Amino acid sequence: MGRYVARRLLQMIPVFFGTTALIFFMVYSLPGDPVAGLFGDKGADPATLAALRHEHGLDLPVWQQYYNYITGILFHFDFGQQIRSGREITDVIGSAFPVTLRLAFLAFAIEIVLGLALGIVAGLKAGKLVDNLVLILTLLIISMPVFVLGFIVKSVFAFQLGWIDPNVSNKETWAELIAPSIVLGSLSLAYVARLTRTSMAENLRADYMRTAVAKGLPKRRVIGVHLMRNSMIPVVTFLGTDIGALMGGAVVTEGIFNVKGVGGLIYDSVIRREGLTVVGVVTVLVVVYLIASLLVDLLYAVMDPRIRYA
Amino acid sequence: MRGAKSAKWVAGAIVVALAATACGGNDKGDAAGKGEVDPNGIYSVEVGEPEKLLQPADTMESNGSIVMSGLFSQLVDYDADGKLTMVNAESVESKDSKLWTVKLKPGWTFHDGTKVTADSYVKAWNWAANINNKQGNASWFADIKGYEALHPEAEGAKPTAEALEGLKVVDENTFTIELANAVPYFAYKLGYEVFSPLPESFYKDPKAAGEKPVGNGPYKFKSWEHKKQIELTRFDDYKGENKAKNGGVILKNYSTLETAYEDLKSGNVDVLRQIGPKDLPVYRNDLGNRAVDQAYSAIQTLAIAFYADQWKTPKPVDPKVIQGLSMAIDRDTITKTVLQGTREPATGWVAKGVLGYTPNATGDITKFNPAKAKELIAAGGGVPNNEISIQFNSDGGHKEWVDAVCNSITQATGVKCTGDAKPDFQADLQARKTKQVKSIYRSGWVLDYPVNANFISDLFRTGAGGNQGGFSNPDLDAKIAAADTAASLDESVKAYQAVEKDLVNYMPSIPLWYYKVNAGFSEKVQNVKYAQDGDPILEGVEVKK
Numbered sequence: 007m008g009r010y011v012a013r014r015l016l017q018m019i020p021v022f023f024g025t026t027a028l029i030f031f032m033v034y035s036l037p038g039d040p041v042a043g044l045f046g047d048k049g050a051d052p053a054t055l056a057a058l059r060h061e062h063g064l065d066l067p068v069w070q071q072y073y074n075y076i077t078g079i080l081f082h083f084d085f086g087q088q089i090r091s092g093r094e095i096t097d098v099i100g101s102a103f104p105v106t107l108r109l110a111f112l113a114f115a116i117e118i119v120l121g122l123a124l125g126i127v128a129g130l131k132a133g134k135l136v137d138n139l140v141l142i143l144t145l146l147i148i149s150m151p152v153f154v155l156g157f158i159v160k161s162v163f164a165f166q167l168g169w170i171d172p173n174v175s176n177k178e179t180w181a182e183l184i185a186p187s188i189v190l191g192s193l194s195l196a197y198v199a200r201l202t203r204t205s206m207a208e209n210l211r212a213d214y215m216r217t218a219v220a221k222g223l224p225k226r227r228v229i230g231v232h233l234m235r236n237s238m239i240p241v242v243t244f245l246g247t248d249i250g251a252l253m254g255g256a257v258v259t260e261g262i263f264n265v266k267g268v269g270g271l272i273y274d275s276v277i278r279r280e281g282l283t284v285v286g287v288v289t290v291l292v293v294v295y296l297i298a299s300l301l302v303d304l305l306y307a308v309m310d311p312r313i314r315y316a
Numbered sequence: 317m318r319g320a321k322s323a324k325w326v327a328g329a330i331v332v333a334l335a336a337t338a339c340g341g342n343d344k345g346d347a348a349g350k351g352e353v354d355p356n357g358i359y360s361v362e363v364g365e366p367e368k369l370l371q372p373a374d375t376m377e378s379n380g381s382i383v384m385s386g387l388f389s390q391l392v393d394y395d396a397d398g399k400l401t402m403v404n405a406e407s408v409e410s411k412d413s414k415l416w417t418v419k420l421k422p423g424w425t426f427h428d429g430t431k432v433t434a435d436s437y438v439k440a441w442n443w444a445a446n447i448n449n450k451q452g453n454a455s456w457f458a459d460i461k462g463y464e465a466l467h468p469e470a471e472g473a474k475p476t477a478e479a480l481e482g483l484k485v486v487d488e489n490t491f492t493i494e495l496a497n498a499v500p501y502f503a504y505k506l507g508y509e510v511f512s513p514l515p516e517s518f519y520k521d522p523k524a525a526g527e528k529p530v531g532n533g534p535y536k537f538k539s540w541e542h543k544k545q546i547e548l549t550r551f552d553d554y555k556g557e558n559k560a561k562n563g564g565v566i567l568k569n570y571s572t573l574e575t576a577y578e579d580l581k582s583g584n585v586d587v588l589r590q591i592g593p594k595d596l597p598v599y600r601n602d603l604g605n606r607a608v609d610q611a612y613s614a615i616q617t618l619a620i621a622f623y624a625d626q627w628k629t630p631k632p633v634d635p636k637v638i639q640g641l642s643m644a645i646d647r648d649t650i651t652k653t654v655l656q657g658t659r660e661p662a663t664g665w666v667a668k669g670v671l672g673y674t675p676n677a678t679g680d681i682t683k684f685n686p687a688k689a690k691e692l693i694a695a696g697g698g699v700p701n702n703e704i705s706i707q708f709n710s711d712g713g714h715k716e717w718v719d720a721v722c723n724s725i726t727q728a729t730g731v732k733c734t735g736d737a738k739p740d741f742q743a744d745l746q747a748r749k750t751k752q753v754k755s756i757y758r759s760g761w762v763l764d765y766p767v768n769a770n771f772i773s774d775l776f777r778t779g780a781g782g783n784q785g786g787f788s789n790p791d792l793d794a795k796i797a798a799a800d801t802a803a804s805l806d807e808s809v810k811a812y813q814a815v816e817k818d819l820v821n822y823m824p825s826i827p828l829w830y831y832k833v834n835a836g837f838s839e840k841v842q843n844v845k846y847a848q849d850g851d852p853i854l855e856g857v858e859v860k861k
Binding site for chain 1: 365367447455470526542568
């Protein structure tokens with residue numbers, strides 16, 4: 007097990023370099039010059055442009071820029087500075103991540119609790135009315151674009167009923183984050199319900215289930231331990247990768263509810279050609295993905311002892 | 317001058333999604349019910365995150381400049397008709413438009429308690445003009461004698477002087493400005509933020525000062541939560557006449573105009589700078605007399621890329637062809653339908669609210685007349701290839717009207733017209749700067765200072781900063797030079813009016829429409845007015861009890 011974890015951690019290194027390099031070069035190749043963009047319609051004299059380019063190292067060849075960037079991160083934990091605001095990118099990311107983290111956490115909790123509950127009910131009653139209802143509900147959610155759902159939630163609960171404020175304020179309280187997190191988590195919620203349902207319905211007919219029932223185990227134990235543990239493997243796989251997706255995919259939801267998180271930061275930075283900020287955020291997201299998928303792999307071994315890591 | 321506020325549209329375009337414009341509401345503000353006023357009341361305004369540090373000479377887009385307008389007062393300002401008024405200056409005078417003498421009102425202080433003196437201005441301007449400090453608005457000082465030595469334009473050049481030769485401190489409250497050439501309207505330029513004074517503490521750490529600016533304006537800086545809000549409180553020792561009528565203002569950040577509008581309706585924000593396209597059809601109904609609909613000094617044009625093969629070979633394009641294209645555009649219908657009344661058809665190159673604005677300066681050529689349009693294009697030898705394209709940035713909500721303009725041209729004249737979309741404003745700018753525009757591009761201009769010279773000299777003079785289409789005409793350059801060296805402001809304005817009338821014969825661009833401020837405010841505030849640049853006047857807003 008220890009060796010497996012070590013190997014997985016080592017694997018992260020090429021992934022880290024690969025993704026950062028890829029994103030770095032992709033952002034670099036976008037048309038539009040971040041320094042010239044500073045001056046809008048009217049432009050600036052070549053001297054100022056050149057001085058600014060030099061200050062930010064943009065006059066170096068791209069591979070050298072990448073080298074400087076990556077060594078800055080590795081040796082000084084320095085993600086560089088934003089060209090426009092001059093703020094440290096670690097600060098920028100540090101102020102945007104906490105709120106997105108909370109939003110993603112809430113969405114994740116909603117997704118697990120509701121998604122699993124719906125899935126289990128539907129799975130146990132496969133083919134019955136409840137199952138069909140869940141099927142229709144999840145189908146609806148899956149087929150609806152996020153911004154439509156966000157708009158509906160807002161117009162119903164904020165404008166018609168007046169239960170919530172339409173937008174998240176600058177205090178970002180937990181209560182305010184509930185509506186956006188429902189919108190953010192709903193799509194995954196539907197997937198979780200469906201995965202759970204299918205996997206449970208399938209395993210209900212498995213040999214070990216028949217054995218467990220034949221042994222005379224109480225129903226709670228048959229379903230709670232024997233059935234659930236085995237049925238959870240595909241669901242956990244999905245949930246693992248979804249953590250990263252929730253954090254990165256908050257662009258639309260954050261926009262709708264005016265949350266000042268990672269989503270808006272990525273959007274802004276791409277538009278303004280703040281390449282370093284984009285790469286910085288993506289780097290953090292890559293690390294989140296890597297850790298989440300490591301956790302998922304380790305959880306496999308716990309859930310199904312047949313999956314062993316030497 | 318270069319690098320001024322037109323960058324406002326950059327930011328606008330990013331946040332907004334529709335042709336970024338602003339807002340406005342003049343007389344209507346007064347009409348919106350008078351209530352008892354709380355002089356210490358605090359209200360909030362919708363603003364985006366400033367792009368850069370808050371240094372006066374480096375702030376170029378609207379999100380930063382609205383903050384600056386509260387924190388800093390300049391020597392002069394203008395009223396709604398474009399007339400000069402004195403703020404920190406007691407007088408700004410010149411006999412020959414070349415040597416200017418500025419006398420300050422005594423007794424002014426910065427927010428940190430230090431005195432505002434002639435030195436505060438001279439030192440700040442020298443710092444801002446120095447190439448080493450890379451200030452975006454440095455070119456505003458180019459009129460002053462000795463600018464080239466402090467700010468050489470060649471790449472990698474080092475300054476050969478420490479200070480602007482033309483600036484001299486006479487005594488604590490007096491200084492003189494000597495210009496390289498006579499500029500009759502120079503005093504007007506002094507109202508721009510770049511000419512703000514700076515306190516001594518600024519130079520110790522300019523970067524820290526940009527995070528926590530100390531100014532001399534009606535508000536002092538309280539806090540800046542990045543990407544969330546900036547708080548300003550009233551500066552009680554302010555000596556100017558535009559003392560804040562409220563206790564302070566919170567500049568709140570919104571990701572979209574739609575969310576800001578929702579917050580206005582639910583009472584979470586008090587003043588908007590503009591209304592998003594989605595809400596434009598309903599906002600007058602929603603807000604009643606709190607809806608704002610006012611012209612401001614900005615214009616949208618179609619600029620011709622004169623360097624493009626189409627217009628240059630085999631012979632330079634005849635202005636008649638461009639006149640014809642102009643007459644083929646049905647401005648009335650497009651502004652009413654596609655733009656939902658948020659623009660007003662232009663009848664000249666100079667926007668409203670500017671000294672020297674002439675109604676109907678273009679004569680007939682901005683009137684829709686398909687028959688005449690066809691005739692003119694034929695007389696000018698036709699549009700090469702019988703085909704044009706209009707470049708625009710697709711993140712700015714311009715597609716709809718570009719399509720409409722194209723349809724109008726094609727229907728009226730049979731000239732094939734297509735939109736040439738660039739993914740975003742950055743890419744659009746890049747194409748303009750590298751002279752890659754194939755035919756025609758969307759262009760716009762917000763005033764820098766309210767004199768008609770700003771809409772002519774800075775756009776159509778050979779090599780001017782705003783002249784990106786490569787338009788060049790020696791006759792016109794000579795006329796502009798003559799207008800610039802006129803003996804008095806009045807004569808200069810008149811000379812520029814003549815130049816504007818004359819532009820019809822050159823057609824450097826096709827005027828489309830003037831921008832309007834479409835905005836609104838909450839029931840909590842009154843007396844909300846908008847300045848010529850489209851921004852609300854912060855200190856005038858009154859908070860109701």
